[in-house]
Amino acid sequence: MEEDKKGNQGQINIELSEEVAEGVYSNLAMIAHSNSEFVIDFIRLMPGVPKAKVKSRVVITPEHAKRLLKALEDNIDKYESSFGPIKKTDESPKFPINFGNTMGEA
Numbered sequence: 001m002e003e004d005k006k007g008n009q010g011q012i013n014i015e016l017s018e019e020v021a022e023g024v025y026s027n028l029a030m031i032a033h034s035n036s037e038f039v040i041d042f043i044r045l046m047p048g049v050p051k052a053k054v055k056s057r058v059v060i061t062p063e064h065a066k067r068l069l070k071a072l073e074d075n076i077d078k079y080e081s082s083f084g085p086i087k088k089t090d091e092s093p094k095f096p097i098n099f100g101n102t103m104g105e106a
Helices: 002-008 062-083
Strands: 028-033 038-044 053-060
Touching: 038 062, 053 062
Parallel strands: none
Antiparallel strands: 028 038, 038 053
């Protein structure tokens, strides 16, 4: 019985619904904070659309924000080791001129 307790220590059973597993596309994030929480808004900005929409909001504690930062740094390091450096530009994303508009008929 004692071995079972030790074997399961630190394990979390995580459930992922089909809807959440599909994910949400975001190409912009805005972060705000107070003394007790960080609020991360994931936004989808599309060319030709006058409004950007917040697609998801995540609220976390400052301690968890720090752990998230470390996890992102670790994963970016692993990504760049496999695929090369991620290019960073200060420019806004460029979309094709007619992106989002009718191009032709099918």
